[in-house]
Amino acid sequence: MRIDSSSTAAAILPLVGGPANVTSVAHCMTRLRLGLADPSRADEEALRAVPGVLGVVVDDGSYQVVLGPGVVTRVTADFEQLLARPSTADELSVRGAALRERRRRDNATPFKSALRRLAAVFVPLIPALIGCGILAGVNGLLLNAGWLPGLSPALAAVASAFMALIAVFVGHNTAKEFGGTPILGGAVAAIVVYPGVAKVTAFGVTLAPGQGGVLGALAAALLATRVEKWCRGRVPEALDVLLTPTLTVLVAGLGTLYGLMYAAGLVSSAIGTAANWLLATTGAFAGLVLGGLFLPLVMLGLHQALIPIHTTLIDQQGYTVLLPVLAMAGAGQVGAAVAVYVRLRHDTSVRTTIRSALPAGLLGVGEPLIYGVSLPLGRPFLTACAGGAAGGAFVGFFAMLGDKVGATAIGPSGWALFPLLAGNRGLGLTAAVYAGGLLTGYAVGFAATYVFGVTDRVRAGATALGSPAGSGVPGDPSPRRSS
Numbered sequence: 194m195r196i197d198s199s200s201t202a203a204a205i206l207p208l209v210g211g212p213a214n215v216t217s218v219a220h221c222m223t224r225l226r227l228g229l230a231d232p233s234r235a236d237e238e239a240l241r242a243v244p245g246v247l248g249v250v251v252d253d254g255s256y257q258v259v260l261g262p263g264v265v266t267r268v269t270a271d272f273e274q275l276l277a278r279p280s281t282a283d284e285l286s287v288r289g290a291a292l293r294e295r296r297r298r299d300n301a302t303p304f305k306s307a308l309r310r311l312a313a314v315f316v317p318l319i320p321a322l323i324g325c326g327i328l329a330g331v332n333g334l335l336l337n338a339g340w341l342p343g344l345s346p347a348l349a350a351v352a353s354a355f356m357a358l359i360a361v362f363v364g365h366n367t368a369k370e371f372g373g374t375p376i377l378g379g380a381v382a383a384i385v386v387y388p389g390v391a392k393v394t395a396f397g398v399t400l401a402p403g404q405g406g407v408l409g410a411l412a413a414a415l416l417a418t419r420v421e422k423w424c425r426g427r428v429p430e431a432l433d434v435l436l437t438p439t440l441t442v443l444v445a446g447l448g449t450l451y452g453l454m455y456a457a458g459l460v461s462s463a464i465g466t467a468a469n470w471l472l473a474t475t476g477a478f479a480g481l482v483l484g485g486l487f488l489p490l491v492m493l494g495l496h497q498a499l500i501p502i503h504t505t506l507i508d509q510q511g512y513t514v515l516l517p518v519l520a521m522a523g524a525g526q527v528g529a530a531v532a533v534y535v536r537l538r539h540d541t542s543v544r545t546t547i548r549s550a551l552p553a554g555l556l557g558v559g560e561p562l563i564y565g566v567s568l569p570l571g572r573p574f575l576t577a578c579a580g581g582a583a584g585g586a587f588v589g590f591f592a593m594l595g596d597k598v599g600a601t602a603i604g605p606s607g608w609a610l611f612p613l614l615a616g617n618r619g620l621g622l623t624a625a626v627y628a629g630g631l632l633t634g635y636a637v638g639f640a641a642t643y644v645f646g647v648t649d650r651v652r653a654g655a656t657a658l659g660s661p662a663g664s665g666v667p668g669d670p671s672p673r674r675s676s
Contacts, residue, residue, distance in 0.1 A: 196245040198267035210234030220269040248564030308497040319604040326602030328352035360410035373418030381417040382410035405457030417445035476589035484585020487522035512599030512615040520606035525580025528638025536647040557607030576646035580638020588630040
């Protein structure tokens with residue numbers, strides 16, 4: 194059933210304290226993210242009862258209403274229109290940024306803040322990674338089939354150009370995120386991929402274009418930002434426009450050539466070697482652990498630490514072997530949700546939530562199911578992790594046999610990952626192994642939840658979750674925590 198976005202937005206606004214309490218509005222793939230001057234004025238129980246709301250999450254000062262993909266875009270637009278009325282627009286602009294930053298500083302730990310800043314560097318690159326990855330897959334199919342040979346070189350150029358220059362984009366985003374001039378960050382990071390570095394020798398080794406990859410670009414831009422900030426405080430204003438960019442590029446550029454590229458190259462090589470060794474020698478066990486722990490990592494926001502690793506593997510090897518294993522966590526979640534749907538056949542509210550969130554879950558967007566179903570109920574979240582562990586072990590077992598399953602881009606998972614699959618034994622076998630992992634995750638997540646996940650306590654919690662006054666299960670594992 195299609196949600197009336199305007200009605201949903203109108204219902205949410207008074208329940209978060211009204212226009213005067215809202216300091217910022219944003220959205221991601223599934224959530225309406227609100228900055229609230231006083232979060233205690235929000236009525237979480239009533240919000241959960243609003244039709245179309247799949248859950249409520251509070252994280253580091255951000256009040257997040259889980260709505261699901263597609264719906265959240267429409268509701269956010271209508272919500273912003275309500276706030277754009279003259280009575281509230283001035284208040285938003287004056288108070289929003291300061292309050293949001295103050296609450297973020299008060300509530301964020303240094304570690305999670307660092308992860309969020311890393312994510313801010315790499316997440317904007319995901320659309321290009323997805324588009325180029327799909328085109329690379331299409332081109333591979335055309336080459337294998339011998340079709341349209343005249344088009345293949347053009348497709349290869351379109352698909353590969355972004356990856357050839359990804360270091361520049363990483364440098365630009367890094368400087369922007371850490372307070373430097375973005376174009377200077379990009380300029381220094383461009384040194385990493387410049388062909389002329391092949392004439393430079395560092396530590397007795399001739400450098401290679403691309404050595405260090407995205408990690409080298411990240412380090413180069415961070416160094417450039419530090420140099421630029423140092424110059425801004427010391428160079429006379431009359432000479433700032435000339436000296437600061439020159440010194441930034443010179444000092445950071447030489448530091449990149451004679452230190453960072455070499456060190457980042459060692460780290461990048463170690464990441465690739467470790468990932469391949471892990472799956473080749475301990476594949477089933479590694480898949481079990483990675484697939485089983487990924488949902489808790491998402492819930493805590495720690496999965497952001499994996500983004501640079503995925504990007505490094507894609508830049509280095511053409512695909513990341515970790516993402517298909519981690520994607521099995523979503524399969525376990527889907528299986529668990531279906532089991533809850535079957536067992537709670539008389540609970541209309543929970544079953545409606547599952548029906549709304551399940552299509553997104555099949556396509557790899559798991560947050561509606563996490564925050565709308567399994568996490569508030571408690572035990573189904575654990576049995577979903579068991580399903581993810583089983584699917585990860587399945588994919589890892591075939592990696593031990595030499596059948597690598599990788600993804601040419603990050604972002605999608607579930608069935609949406611099929612167009613981005615790549616491996617070392619042909620697309621057919623790669624897709625079959627990945628599909629087998631998904632089915633294993635579905636089956637084990639379903640069976641574990643059906644047998645162990647729906648107890649009398651969970652039934653009571655589901656009743657509370659579906660009622661306007663209910664807020665979850667006593668002792669449930671912190672449903673306010675977010676990714």
